[in-house]
Amino acid sequence: MALLEVRNLSKRFGGLWALKNVSLDINDGEILGIIGPNGAGKTTLFNCITGYYRPDSGKVVFQSRDITGLPPFKIAQLGIARTFQLTKAFNNLTVLDNLRIAALSRGTSLNEVLEVIKLVGLEGKRNSLASSLTILERKRLELARALVIKPKLLLLDEVMAGLKPHEADELLDVVLRINKSGVTIAIVEHVMRTIKKVCNRVVVLDFGVKISEGPPEEVIRDEKVIKAYLGEEFVA
Amino acid sequence: MKSLKLNRIIPITLILLIGYLIPIIQLPPYIMHVLILVIMWAYLSTAWSILGGAAGQLSLGHATFFGTGAYTAYFLTVWFGLPPLTNLLVSGLTASLLSVVIGYPCFRYGLRGVYFTLATIAFTEIMKDLFIYLRELTGGSLGVWMPVLPEGIITLYFLGKEAYYYVITTLYVVLMIIINLMGRFREYLTAIREDEDVSASIGINVTRYKLLALMISSFFVGVGGAYYICYFRYINPYVAFGLDTSLQMVLIGIFGGMYSFWGPLIGSVILTPIGEYLRITLGGTYVGSHLLIYGLLLILIIRFLPKGIYSILESVYSKYLVRGG
Numbered sequence: 150m151a152l153l154e155v156r157n158l159s160k161r162f163g164g165l166w167a168l169k170n171v172s173l174d175i176n177d178g179e180i181l182g183i184i185g186p187n188g189a190g191k192t193t194l195f196n197c198i199t200g201y202y203r204p205d206s207g208k209v210v211f212q213s214r215d216i217t218g219l220p221p222f223k224i225a226q227l228g229i230a231r232t233f234q235l236t237k238a239f240n241n242l243t244v245l246d247n248l249r250i251a252a253l254s255r256g257t258s259l260n261e262v263l264e265v266i267k268l269v270g271l272e273g274k275r276n277s278l279a280s281s282l283t284i285l286e287r288k289r290l291e292l293a294r295a296l297v298i299k300p301k302l303l304l305l306d307e308v309m310a311g312l313k314p315h316e317a318d319e320l321l322d323v324v325l326r327i328n329k330s331g332v333t334i335a336i337v338e339h340v341m342r343t344i345k346k347v348c349n350r351v352v353v354l355d356f357g358v359k360i361s362e363g364p365p366e367e368v369i370r371d372e373k374v375i376k377a378y379l380g381e382e383f384v385a
Numbered sequence: 386m387k388s389l390k391l392n393r394i395i396p397i398t399l400i401l402l403i404g405y406l407i408p409i410i411q412l413p414p415y416i417m418h419v420l421i422l423v424i425m426w427a428y429l430s431t432a433w434s435i436l437g438g439a440a441g442q443l444s445l446g447h448a449t450f451f452g453t454g455a456y457t458a459y460f461l462t463v464w465f466g467l468p469p470l471t472n473l474l475v476s477g478l479t480a481s482l483l484s485v486v487i488g489y490p491c492f493r494y495g496l497r498g499v500y501f502t503l504a505t506i507a508f509t510e511i512m513k514d515l516f517i518y519l520r521e522l523t524g525g526s527l528g529v530w531m532p533v534l535p536e537g538i539i540t541l542y543f544l545g546k547e548a549y550y551y552v553i554t555t556l557y558v559v560l561m562i563i564i565n566l567m568g569r570f571r572e573y574l575t576a577i578r579e580d581e582d583v584s585a586s587i588g589i590n591v592t593r594y595k596l597l598a599l600m601i602s603s604f605f606v607g608v609g610g611a612y613y614i615c616y617f618r619y620i621n622p623y624v625a626f627g628l629d630t631s632l633q634m635v636l637i638g639i640f641g642g643m644y645s646f647w648g649p650l651i652g653s654v655i656l657t658p659i660g661e662y663l664r665i666t667l668g669g670t671y672v673g674s675h676l677l678i679y680g681l682l683l684i685l686i687i688r689f690l691p692k693g694i695y696s697i698l699e700s701v702y703s704k705y706l707v708r709g710g
Contacts, residue, residue, distance in 0.1 A: 199586070220592075221585035231586055239579035250576045253569055254588035298587050 158207035167193040169357040182348035190357040191337040230300035232291035238279035251297045305336040408547040417546035428557040430649035432605035433634040438643030440598040441578025446505030450480035450603035452625030454610025469541040480607025488599040513626035528621025541615040642693025
């Protein structure tokens, strides 16, 4: 069953189609990978789903409710959480305060907040200022903040980018554990390796158009995908 | 936990006691006048800091609400003969209503940062020109005088300074109590100040809370304007809607510490008497020279104490008092 349906979504910036007639489903309980080269429209897709951008046409339906054009805070309250590709945080507050405030609007208890901190592995940094965190820790904070609002659907925007392989693996474990606890996840990634590890299904975007969809092993053999990533001459 | 609470209650009680008992020592009227100014600017700056400090929306146009409050109080008293005491409230509400008219389009359509600041300045200028232009209604640039009324708390007309002092001190205390009761709302404002996109992503209705902060802030500034005209008995558009008036709230806030409860009071205790002294000693010969000293102080503060004078007190306080208790 589809938890989130995207239908014929389009978004233009001037003469550029960032998204063109994109349709996809995110099924209940799965980890969906969304991949594509730079500028393929992956982040735009997330921004359209979460209300940061208003799509020019098309529909986003979450749990059979049309959420197209709703403001971001309302979509968050409905149960869609997101992380930001370029990490953002309440920089002058501690990690705990960041999450405590995030917990307020959804009535998450302090104990649950502490559990999330433990889950993402930020226990030692609880009382550090967000501005003092390393990249890896900031990504963990992004993840924690999204979790604290108890989402049904979690949209992860390149949470692995910029991490060393063993760091990425650590974070992947966390993502898998979150999924096991019943949260549906859509994950935007650049790196095929991470996608292959965790995703049951992959959607490929290129220049704002969906060019392929299926299990990761099949998708990476798709001619169109290889062309998009590597160029014409690599197609066997 | 208990000792921590006690550590908060003791200084608050002390400040309250000192504040209310000062008039008993029979100070000369001019000193009382300066004290009234100190509390009045602390009050206005605290009200401004709800939006400018807590919510991080730098308004350089709070004179809009100050002037609206002052003129509303005047109109209600002179045209309708309503009692000035309750006019304080109505003036606050009028200012608050106007703030929605200005703030909603700004916040709804995402006027952020300097653009919001410029809009606030523009609205103040519009109000000033409007009040100068509509001479028949507003008295134009000559300003308006409050009539002489029977003395008493209902008319807010007193012959001595002490009563005016008690009124503004009480207004300040009420404001502080309300700010202390904000709880969760204050946390949302902190979130919005830190990052609006993140705030939205965790389900905070950024537009609504910014608007609420603006409404509360302008309500109290409007009440302050109404108090001003009751005390000074006179106002003109250049004071009511002057950039100086807006800046005074902002400077005192930044100087004392606009993110803290007590910052504006500290800022006003230091800056207002300095301003008054300089105005008297230099003002006649070198007009506006007190602003020079203000500017210099402000540069020093922003460079060395970005969180204001309050941050010194805070660190001293947590070092010696909390540890001791």
